[in-house]
Amino acid sequence: MTSAAHVTLRAAEKSFQRPGSKEIVHAMGPIDLDLRKGEFFAVVGPSGCGKSTMLELIAGLTTASKGSVEFEGNAIGNRIPDGVGVVFQEDASFPWMTVRNNIEFGLRRTKLSREEREGRVSRALNMMGLSAFAESYPAQLSGGMRQRVCIARTLVTQPRLILLDEPFGALDQQTRLLMGDELLRLWRHTGATVFLITHALDEAAMLADRIGVMSARPGRLLDIVETGWPKDRDSRIVEDNRFGEITARLWRSLRTESMKSMGKAGAA
Template sequence: MSAASGAKVVPLAPHAAAAPAHARLRGVTRVFDLPKSTLHALGPVDLDLAKGEFFSVVGPSGCGKSTLLDILAGLSAPQAGTAEFEGKPIQGVPDGVGVVFQEDASFPWLNVRDNVAFGLRRAGVDPAEINRRVDYAVGFMGLKDFAASYPAQLSGGMRQRVCIARTLVLQPRLILLDEPFGALDQQTRLLMGDELLRLWRETSATVLLITHALDEAAMLSDRVGVMSTRPGTFIDFVETGWERDRDSRVVSTPHFGDITARLWEKLRIEALKIMSAGKA
């Protein structure tokens, strides 16, 4: 990658944020017990997420990307190391954290509006406040004309908008996304990326995105962490240098090509390791 590209490769260390980290992992390790053995899936991993940062994670299949997200979400606990959100240990799902998964998690028996309101009603939020938040989220995600529609009547991209809107109404300060657009076609993914960037700018939330798509990571992120083969650790951090007010038009720039080339340079080496191990 040329020096003129502007994509900075930072040292293999936690992000040096000016303010205290919004979320932090230190020496995090996750091992799974199997019937006849154990699987060292992740770590040790160190990571600092700055408040308001858009951070993406890429890496080979099975390297522990989703395990890392589960630990930040409080859905899984590490065997070693510490995980914190807003200076407090993560024990169970922290208040202020929202998660969106790749799988369509909309409820087929509820229309769009009721899907989006579901979490608020379970939390006992005042009905007037529910209406205010749902009106905003449905309008923000471009679903106003489909508020009375059911998931079966919507496209895959629109169903994913419903899931994002359901997370948005809870007003999370940290949004965790596990390949939310993986099942969508390339054109729809780019457009959904634009919606995600708009959401990020307007809410000022910290975002961590897990993705296999290097172009998605390069377009959306302030910073991209590249993970190794299992057990996954961070082997590179790349700062993209994009302006905050960006959209999918950046994919046509030479700088975008430089970023994706840098990411692929690292991942190609990891992919070759996996192939070599399979032939052994």
């Protein structure tokens, strides 16, 4: 893995005006962070701490109030940069389209030939284990499979940076582990940088090379944990003694911050 910075945040902050009020809410920052090219980076933190806000800054879905955010050395404006793919928690598949057409949707505005589009879709179907369901509709699939469709729709655009905002939050624990295996496999296959937002400490500990721990709002980075896992890891890593050590370290950093976010900072 190279140490070259793929994404850079420098003194990045985000504030916004509360709807229907003149109150200004300081949501996040300042944050300084370098995402290394090709790494898997996860962020955990209490609810409302600005995790998703940081992802939106990197995605170009919002702009920083202060500081700077760059992707591949270029400032990120108010649109998703070329080479960046985003997957959210919500099922974003189109119910009236087949799996194949859902995946192809992201390529419709490109100048690719029909042959190239079909080739990319076929490869994505195969990579995500969806080839047998290419002509099915989302309503005929499980929640985990529908989320695979959304990930495949992102993959066909061949992003160099994949942003994931709680992509498995609606799934049961067993399915989350299996989807984590799929995510690690495609990360290795594509070589993309992955930035994951999650509430699940065990998910972050299993998937990531590094984990950023955020404070209560306004979210700042309290700690960055290096997991030290091999790149060819899978869900069996949860059996390693260090897995428990990593999740314990994350919780030590987060416990007080989580109580703050609940208005219980003085709790024992």
